Amino acid sequence: MTVTLGEIDYLRFRVLVEHKLRLCESNEIIFHDLREIYGTISPECVTIRKWRAEFNKNKTLVVHPEHPGRPKITGLGPEVTKVIQDNPYISLRRLADTFHHDKKTIRRIIDEETEYIRVCLRFVPHILNNSNKIQRMDYAKDMKKQIKQFEKSDFRNIVTGDETWIYLRNYASFVFRRRGEEPLEKPRQAIGDEKRMFTVFFSGEGIQFIHMLPKMQTMDSEIFIKEIIQPLDEQYQQQRSKDDRNVWIHFDNARVHTSKKTQTCNSRSIFTQLKHPAYSPDISPCDFFLFGVLKQELKGKLFRNEDEAEQAVTRILNEIHPSEIQRAFRNWIYRLDYIIAHDGNYYNKSKW
Template sequence: MFTKEIFLDIQQTGGGDAVPYSTVAYWMAEFKRGRSSCKDDPRSGRPSTSVTEENVKKVENLILEDRRMTIKHIVEILKISFGSVQSILIDSLGFKKVSARWVPRMLTDENKKRRLEISKRNLEMFQHESDNFCRRFVTMDETCVHHFDPETKRQSMSWKRPSSPSIKKFRVAPTAGKVMASVFWDSEGILFIDYMPKGQTITGPYYANLIPKVREAIKEKRRGKLSLGVLFLQDNAPAHRSEVELNAIRCAGFNLLDHPPYSPDLAPSDFHLFPKLKEEIRGTKFHDNDAVIAAVEYFFESQENFFFHKE
């Protein structure tokens, strides 16, 4: 096959991303001279004199002393090149620079001890009667659903060719319009949702008034659950720990499970239910509260039972 024919074939296949004619001609000439590989020939280059065992150890000690130290600072201290320090960090030591993970609150030693004790106690209860535990379990939490919550940067990712223009995304904040939903659910699905009226605030009496409604919903939707004894889990928000609400839980006959302080990763609503809901409706613009409520209801109603039980 001639060079021109190969070039036309590559153009037809690759379009605008195809290599130029000069490159095709160069490789045709190379292959005619007996070359059999497309890989670059090995080059001697300038030998590295900075990536030594001594410098590797020095860089490692500096990083272990201060993990936020920059490559530029290490260069200034050790008087070796930027590329050598980068090679030592990545190739020799296997380091990579990452951002700190955001957590809601730094736990004290007492918080950690309490978290461990409560988690072990709840786990033992689950292991003792795993089937009954899931049948008895009910949890709740509240969440804000905005009229418009912009999609995340990851959600906006799309494929592009190298020659295509860069994709732009404008920074947009969630709208002020929102609906506060208090969601009560178990391993079979949603039991009861209350949408807080505009102008009302979250208080102990507000939640205390919801508990009898939740009890009626359990009685209607989960036959036998009340006689087994409801295991009720909520977080430690002030409104949830008020005496009036705790009294309402006792009057309903619910057994209140302990929840470790500042531990959203142990609250099923926080780590499973609400993130899935927000992910589904993020990027959609709602004109009013009724549209938001309809979207929330549709999302929960469209889920199979295993969605609420699997995690």
């Protein structure tokens, strides 16, 4: 292959020579190696000797020149620090307007001249007061004790459930398109978009009960009892022998779950209720596990009617292997340990 001056320039020869100088090769070897590969366009011996002297002096042959333009802005660190201390929620744009520099410069100054980093705030469901935290700790201790007993039977004697909304049109955030094709658009989910309420109960054996609330109906105590609790109770009555009816049921503190009618129905059923503390979705398996799996699988699914949605939800839920559910129940115990060890605060996986 013929190499011309247009294909390799002066700077690249300096890089090659510097590499060989770092390998302690002699001027003659460097000259012959380069001449053999690049021919007459390679540097002469006198040039290599000159570059060796430069290398011995500067320890490099390749220097990045300073780009022309205005000098780098420095020294604002203390002033930026003071503003951030006064208002840690201040935006980069506001800081840029305050110091009359662009956001890129302010971001660099924060990184290089201050001890601050900009992080996203962690979402919590509720601002817990001392009473809430004490209640969460007390309930967590009781729940852990009971759930540990269920672990011996792979959690087959505990059934937990909750409600969630499922949209008929579930837009994905990303999609593959051929190069050159117009990108698709993703509309924002609106309150008025068609959706259905699903109630799901599951145990360590798998999904036990799925209920979809029809259009134009509202979930209340009567529907919850008649269409969910009573059928679930009958199902367990048929499945279990008289000696194997120590079944506990768990759900959160939604009004339909805590109403007097629901509590009366529970007291007459096969179930013993496991109490749940207020404002605590972080220790509800439906919230920290099941519904996340379900809605991740539904991304990109656009249903024409509620029957298609019900079939898809049922299929996705029934494909969850019992071993995954049992792992979620063990994570439930792990989260309860966190609540107890951290004075009732919300679970934070980065600190545990």
